[in-house]
């Protein structure tokens with residue numbers, strides 16, 4: 001057995017799912033999606049043995065792969081009250097959140113401002129045979145107008161204010177989940193009904209900031 005391989009085994013993964021269930025994640029389809037995506041393939045090999053701990057981990061470029069509990073919480077929130085045919089993600093990062101969504105949605109469109117991260121994520125989707133994810137290296141604050149509107153939008157970096165373009169790319173009945181704030185952040189779930197937007201507060205979170213513009 002390769003050194004540390006036991007730490008990425010099915011049993012190790014199952015323990016994480018049990019833990020998420022204990023923490024209050026009730027949506028079995030979300031849990032099944034998390035259980036089917038090998039998180040260790042989304043981090044550096046040196047960190048693979050920590051991939052099934054419920055923690056955020058560094059992915060280079062000063063960015064992090066989100067904590068599995070938060071991935072589950074945001075995914076389950078998007079699945080409430082409507083279909084999940086077309087999904088937009090802002091902040092591809094490692095691609096883990098997009099891969100989880102790809103198991104539950106028709107098609108996932110994901111935007112990343114760091115070119116190196118976008119390319120690495122695209123390669124992971126290919127290796128895993130996830131043909132229903134499209135990655136674009138671009139500033140997510142503009143959304144993806146050519147593919148809009150979306151049933152659901154997920155922002156995985158903290159916004160001081162939610163970019164207006166994102167609301168306008170949401171379908172009737174669509175949901176948008178986004179961490180809002182700077183030092184103190186809260187996870188918000190917006191719902192669009194006609195021209196009205198309602199929102200509820202989910203919980204305090206700690207994301208890297210949503211930054212303007214794209215970089216190589």
Ligand code: SAH
Nearest residue numbers: 065091093094096097112113140156210211
């Ligand atoms: N969803 C990711 C974690 C995201 S970390 C995962 O599952 O691994 C936040 C990501 O948002 C970082 O990769 C960062 O580069 C990206 N980001 C920050 N501002 C952005 C913007 N304006 N447009 C697109 N991506 C952005």
